[in-house]
Amino acid sequence: MNGGILVLAEQLKGEPTGVAFEMLGVGRTIADELGVQLEAVVIGGEGDEIASGLGAADKVLKVDMGDDQMPVSDTVVSILDQVSDKRSPALILIGCTNVSQGIGTRLAERRGLAHLNFCTKVNIEDGRPVFTSQLFGGKIFADATLPEDKGVVSIYPGAFPAEAGKSEKTPEVEKIDVEVPESPVVFKRFIEPEIGDVDITGYDVLVSVGRGIQNPDNIELAEELAAAMGGAVSASRPVIDQGWLPLTRQVGKSGMNVKPKLYLALGISGAPEHQEGMKNASMIVAVNTDDKAPIFDISHYGTTIDLFDLVEVLKDKLEEAKGT
Amino acid sequence: MNIIVLMKMVPDVVEPLEIAEDGKNLDKEAIRMMASESSEHALEQALILKDSVGAEVTVAAIEAPELDDALFSASAKGAVRVIKITPEQDGLRADISASVLKEFIKQECGSPGSDTLIFTGSQAIDDLQGELGPTLAEQLGLPFIGVVTSIKPVEGEEGKVTAIKEYSGGLRGEYEVALPAVVGIQAAEQPSRYVPFAKIRAAMKSGSIESTEITPEVEGRGVEIARMYVPEVTGRAEMIEGDPETVAARLIEIFKQNGILG
């Protein structure tokens, strides 16, 4: 590979996000195997606190933003473009997150580079990084290389160990001066999730419903089952987008990250964006009529019977068991 | 306000997906195409603005199987114009699709004015190479914001909208966007409206799909796909077979063994 690796150390509300460390971890592995430099870019942030926590990088490049602590994606693209001019990296890693959405794509377009999205695995084969990406809701994978091993890769959060990107070392920090353009998009404020409804992150048991629940009236079935187990009802995105349950119940990329003792998934396919919020549950049980649904790949137990045939029976048996 | 919704057709993943003989593509024969969920949301968000502030909604899409149905449905829902762009393109290249759509936008409005919003879906499931919205924004030199779940005009300020974008954990951000702009819609403020089949049939009868031909400029910066495959399963679930009674009994046993039930 002809050049180093540049990682955008993503931040949200002044803190580095998990994917920043995941990218540093996988970036470190590639850099060591191929004998190239790993550099992290920190945009904004108070003082040097964030930069000094990125010791997995050989060097941290710090761009000051003054009062602007939430630079919009077009601004980040312009900054990374200028930093890339100065550093000529071969590979640029960006988080495949909602925060960074659009940055990798636009940067690649501006620099005439290839962009690989949704990357969940990297292998070095014959001295070249081969990237695995997930497509079609996690049902298909693709292995691909970049032309001349140069380009932008968006790293899927939760796919790589964050621990590998954490280091006690103090990195060398270099301040980089760039021109920060005015953007027609202006950040105004954060909107916190509404409280008042159930906090699904606090439950040991979650009965989670997906599109397979079919209509809002059927949510009650899940409510009853959850009640029989002392749990709460959570859901995948389509159920929330349909307005059948409030946003506070959404599990996944845009929703909550949950780690219950039991996650019972009813009629959920297990798309990557959903998995992002629940794959660390202690036990996952999936009920899905499609035996190829990706949810089964991360579940401990599964069944392909129709959820509507199972739920009532399961509830009755649970109540019976409690009675005895 | 003038809203152009760029709709994208993607394979329906509820159907089984098969790999083509070359091992690098999906088997086109085996797939059923449908409008991507986020482009349906993009259309709905445009129609919500049409209802609330009187926007003119145009829907355009690159040719694909089942596209006519999607366009007729958009027309029945309230799009004033529905346009098909031929010929068909390979869905895995956002940069190629964007170069076609850039030409389309130029044909349509020259250089988009401060009353113009271009909506795309936030992100597509078949897009290995980048996303359409930011690529198109870059090609047109317009601002971009993605993962948006609400768009409203800023009161008293022409040519500005307030956009709400999702982050994670239910946290969202409010942004002010000066138009023209490209916006990636993740979800509309409301679920997609229902349109009775009679209305779609009426749209079909009036034969209102316009058509335009644009040949893409193909750039040589594509990734090299080595292979596409159904993922090898690493930690597959232990499957519980039997009738509902048997499955329920086994599940309860498992819950008890693992200290989940009291």
Ligand SMILES: Cc1cc2nc3c(=O)[nH]c(=O)nc-3n(C[C@H](O)[C@H](O)[C@H](O)COP(=O)(O)OP(=O)(O)OC[C@H]3O[C@@H](n4cnc5c(N)ncnc54)[C@H](O)[C@@H]3O)c2cc1C
């Ligand atoms: C930027 C972005 C952010 C996103 N954020 C999130 C997020 O936070 N959370 C989230 O969940 N998704 C999120 N998504 C959406 C995600 O990609 C998927 O579209 C979504 O998770 C699919 O939900 P689902 O599994 O309920 O629906 P589907 O994928 O439609 O699956 C329904 C499943 O139900 C099964 N089924 C149907 N009927 C029955 C029955 N009677 N019995 C048993 N099984 C049945 C089917 O076999 C199918 O597998 C996001 C997407 C994007 C692009």
